Amino acid sequence: MNILFFFVHPSKFHVFKKTINHLKSNGHNVDILITSKDVLEELVKNEGWNYTNIFPEGRKFKNVSPYISAGVNFFRTIHRLLKYCRNKKYDLFITDDLLVYVGKIKKIPTIAFTDDDLAIVKQFSIILKFANYILAPSITNLGKFNEKKIAFDGYKELAYLHPNQFTPDLELVKKIIPEKNFFILRLVSLTAYHDVGKSGITKEKAKQLISLLEKYGQVYISAERELSPELEKYKLKIEPHQLKDVLSQAKAYIGDSQTMSSEAAILGVPSFRFNDFVGKIGVMDEKDDVYKLSKSYKTSEFSFLLKDLENSLNGDVFSLKIKENQKRMLSEKVDLTSFMIWLLENFPDSIRTLKKNPLYQEKFINFMG
Structure with a gap:
């Protein structure tokens, strides 16, 4: 053909x-x-x-x-x-x-x-x-x-x-990130025509998230937009094709990207999504509500995100059952x-x-x- x-x-x-x-x-x-x-x-x-x-x-x-x-x-x-x-x-x-x-x-x-x-x-x-x-x-x-x-x-x-298509390269991840406990914070631009009027994680909110996460491990930012000097030091410096390997080993993902939020959930990494699309996309809602692989928050719910994230970092039911829920999802998809x-x-x-x-x-x- x-x-x-x-x-x-x-x-x-x-x-x-x-x-x-x-x-x-x-x-x-x-x-x-x-x-x-x-x-x-x-x-x-x-x-x-x-x-x-x-x-x-x-x-x-x-x-x-x-x-x-x-x-x-x-x-x-x-x-x-x-x-x-x-x-x-x-x-x-x-x-x-x-x-x-x-x-x-x-x-x-x-x-x-x-x-x-x-x-x-x-x-x-x-x-x-x-x-x-x-x-x-x-x-x-x-x-x-x-x-x-x-x-x-x-x-x-x-x-x-x-799992039939992807096996993370653990040796690669160890070379790139020496820390055992690390987190991925994803910041996208939200500038496409379908993003008009939508917002996500601002610079100030990113700083609050980093302040919480740093108590538990190293923070790395994957950014689609330009970062301020105070956030630039957290930027993840890797080749684009290496990101999935790194994400698979993160202790948690937090971001305003639809796709990377979903990727983390599929990989069995606790995923926290924060943007104005919450509750409006079927595939995302299913991962949240049916399979309990992710949690999502509207931009008016930042305090709830911080609270749930801290609970997860301290080993709540959501984080402890994530791998079990991942297996159930994979057995049905x-x-x-x-x-x-x-x-x-x-x-x-x-x-x-x-x-x-x-x-x-x-x-x-x-x-x-």
């Missing part, structure tokens, strides 16, 4: 990495397009892939409204995608962005990937509307687009953190990479199989404990 992947966020690199490597090794022709976003290009380079960055300058405009920026980038992106695809033949497009429009124009089936409920990212309708299929967790509510959904019982992070490999290598017959028997996906629940 000839397959084109276009993804615009580092998290999707991790989601598709092992699937792409398998497809390539099995003789499929796989082309990869990206944009400059955070550490995405570093990750792709480190994997050794041939790729094309259609926005090496990035898609952000300084001092411009995110809505205006999104509107301008809509046309810039489609233009560059059409230019790249000219005189190329593909059997399938996989994307989390505007490649769906090129698929519609060129009559190439397109699978869009998301794990966000439509109610929280209504703007993503412009992508979902033109996708032929939408690969998303069963719990993710896509509203009027649910009929297009290829549902899998799991989370995107299981594509690269399921699919190995997403194995599922995607089957889905893509057998496309479009795989779509018909799932429509006829949605429980077919249970073949990919294979955690042995």
Whole structure:
């Protein structure tokens, strides 16, 4: 098969990495397009892939409204995608962005990937509307687009953190971080169009968290935004591809990132999320409420976060049962990479199989404990 992947966020690199490597090794022709976003290009380079960055300058405009920026980038992106695809033949497009429009124009089936409920990212309708299929967790509510959904019982992070796909490099972690007890504090920028009006951990709140955590171990900050001089000394200085190994050994994670909060939970690391998306995203709520792998706090609930974090650091039920709860979750969720490999290598017959028997996906629940 000839397959084109276009993804615009580092998290999707991790989601598709092992699937792409398998497809390539099995003789499929796989082309990869990206944009400059955070550490995405570093990750792709480190994997050794041939790729094309259609926005090496990035898609952000300084001092411009995110809505205006999104509107301008809509046309810039489609233009560059059409230019790249000219005189190329593909059997399938996989994307989390505007490649769906090129698929519609060129009559190439397109699978869009998301794990966000439509109610929280209504703007993503412009992508979902033109996708032929939408690969998303069963719990993710896509509203009027649910009929297009290829549902899998799991989370995107299981594509690269399921025990079948990930074994932490403990020797690497020891070389990077000498302390036995350490914590990861994640600070993101919250500047995307869907982040407008949302907030997370401010500099002052970060200082309060550090003051508490330092009583129990070393604090390291993973930052997507610029840090003030007083926080810079805590910055975690590692290669982007090493972060999952480090996170897996942390005593706790605290942050305003959706993805890293979920990664910590999947890894069985006590996870504390603090931002204005709390209570609005199905996959996050399920990890909080059903599996007790994480705790989430609105930005008006900082005092509750501090209290619960201190209880966890002193060995409360949440922290003591986290590994047991992790095993229960893994025993009920699919190995997403194995599922995607089957889905893509057998496309479009795989779509018909799932429509006829949605429980077919249970073949990919294979955690042995």
